[in-house]
Amino acid sequence: MITLSNALSIVRIPLALLFFWQNIYIRIIAIVLAMFTDSIDGYFARKYKSASKFGAYLDPAMDKFFVYFVLAILLLENQILLWQSLAMISRDFALIIFGLYLGITKKWSSYEVKAVRWGKITTAMQFCVLIGVTLNFSFSFYVYSLFIVLGILAFIELIVGDFSKRAA
Numbered sequence: 001m002i003t004l005s006n007a008l009s010i011v012r013i014p015l016a017l018l019f020f021w022q023n024i025y026i027r028i029i030a031i032v033l034a035m036f037t038d039s040i041d042g043y044f045a046r047k048y049k050s051a052s053k054f055g056a057y058l059d060p061a062m063d064k065f066f067v068y069f070v071l072a073i074l075l076l077e078n079q080i081l082l083w084q085s086l087a088m089i090s091r092d093f094a095l096i097i098f099g100l101y102l103g104i105t106k107k108w109s110s111y112e113v114k115a116v117r118w119g120k121i122t123t124a125m126q127f128c129v130l131i132g133v134t135l136n137f138s139f140s141f142y143v144y145s146l147f148i149v150l151g152i153l154a155f156i157e158l159i160v161g162d163f164s165k166r167a168a
Contacts (some may be wrong), residue, residue, distance in 0.1 A: 005045035006055050009038040012062040014048075016069040027134045034066050035127045058115065067126050073089065082132050087144035088129065088139075091122045091151035098158045116161070118154035122147065 002010075015037075018030040030079040041059055071088060074080045102111050125147065129139060 003045065003052070003055065004048065005041040005043075005050055006052075006058055008041040009055070009059045009062040011037055012066040016066045019070050019073040030132060031070070031127055031131050031134065035124075038063055038123065038127075048061040048091060056112075060115070060119075064089075064139060064145050067123075067130070070130055074130075074133055079136070082142050084139075087147045088126055090148045091119060091154050094151040094155035095119075095158075098155055101159070115153055116157045117140065118150050118157050122150040125150070 002062045012034050015030045015034045018026050018078050021027070038059070041055075042051075045055055068089065071080065076080065129143065132139060
């Protein structure tokens with residue numbers, strides 16, 4: 001069933017596709033709308049009691065789709081370098097490692113997907129940097145390094161959360 005919150009997540013697909021147009025205004029509007037839908041989809045899920053396991057997977061998947069798609073376009077247009085793109089998605093490498101951990105420990109099916117603080121901060125920062133890159137701003141090495149630090153912090157938060165659940 002498509003709920004309002006899930007529809008707000010799914011709308012990030014056509015918003016990403018707007019990056020096929022090389023129009024800075026359309027692109028900025030797309031990023032701002034993606035940020036907005038990302039910030040309100042969870043609110044509506046809670047308000048209308050329509051939160052679901054599907055929605056818990058859908059929201060971060062649509063965030064990743066949007067960011068990866070936009071990064072690919074910007075990379076093809078030489079507006080961002082490969083290492084910068086990889087740094088921006090380094091948190092997702094940490095998530096993959098955590099997923100492997102869940103698989104190895106056979107906890108995958110019982111794991112409750114929920115956003116972690118450092119992951120939310122990373123996503124917000126990704127959107128902000130995408131706006132900056134779209135506006136042809138140059139970011140220092142340290143900004144991209146911060147993505148790696150945030151990825152490590154998200155991984156630690158996930159692992160600590162898992163261990164604290166087991167201890168409880």
